[in-house]
Amino acid sequence: MKMRIKATMTGSAFLLLSLFLLASCGGGGGGYGGGGGTPPSSTVQIVACPVTADATVTAMGTSSFDPPGVTITVNQVVQWNNATGTNHTVTSDTVPTNGAFNADLFNNTSVCLKFTEAGAFNYHCVPHPNMTGLVTVNP
Numbered sequence: 001m002k003m004r005i006k007a008t009m010t011g012s013a014f015l016l017l018s019l020f021l022l023a024s025c026g027g028g029g030g031g032y033g034g035g036g037g038t039p040p041s042s043t044v045q046i047v048a049c050p051v052t053a054d055a056t057v058t059a060m061g062t063s064s065f066d067p068p069g070v071t072i073t074v075n076q077v078v079q080w081n082n083a084t085g086t087n088h089t090v091t092s093d094t095v096p097t098n099g100a101f102n103a104d105l106f107n108n109t110s111v112c113l114k115f116t117e118a119g120a121f122n123y124h125c126v127p128h129p130n131m132t133g134l135v136t137v138n139p
Contacts, residue, residue, distance in 0.1 A: 043099040043117040044092070049110050053079035057133060059088050059105060059125070065133040072115060073138050079112045080105050088131065093122035102126075 054076035060066045061084050070078055080090050080103075088105040090113070099121060103111040115121065115137040125131035 042101070043115065043119070044101040044121065045114045045116065046101070046103055047077060047112050047114045049079050049112040050077055053077045053112060055079070055135075056081065058082075059084050059131070062086060062128045063130065065125075065131055068132065069134040069136065071136040071138065074118055075114065075116055076137075077112050077114045078135055079110050081110045082107055086127075088125045088128065090123050091126050093124055093132075094120075 054072050055070040055078045057070060057078060057080045058066050059080065059082040065080070072078060080088075082088055082105045085107055087107055089102060090105055090111060091102045092100045099115075099117070099119060101113060101121075101123070103113065105111050105125075113135075115135060118137050118139045121135040121137065123133050123135070
């Protein structure tokens with residue numbers, strides 16, 4: 001008789017644990033604000049460089065980006081060019097939500113970023129922290 005009671009309690013405990021686990025991981029709309037589990041899209045996207053970008057920035061040696069600031073409107077593209085003989089990055093500092101970016105800017109190449117929301121996007125070069133810039137995106 002004791003074995004049967006013990007087996008029933010073990011079965012009940014298993015059933016309760018199973019129900020708890022199912023309830024804790026099922027449904028509910030995902031982990032991104034009810035968005036169904038899809039991560040939010042970025043407000044800054046690396047894109048193929050167009051024939052003509054809306055704004056162009058050039059890496060100047062290991063000292064600066066020229067110009068240090070550009071202003072564009074939503075859905076426009078900024079192109080960074082590098083002919084310095086060294087590698088750089090275009091890496092976000094302070095940005096609006098979902099606007100972080102980090103793009104490699106290798107020697108003799110270009111990188112283009114499309115900005116899909118308004119805001120102020122500060123950036124720097126990781127290997128050369130004195131190289132900083134700002135992209136201002138107007139609506």
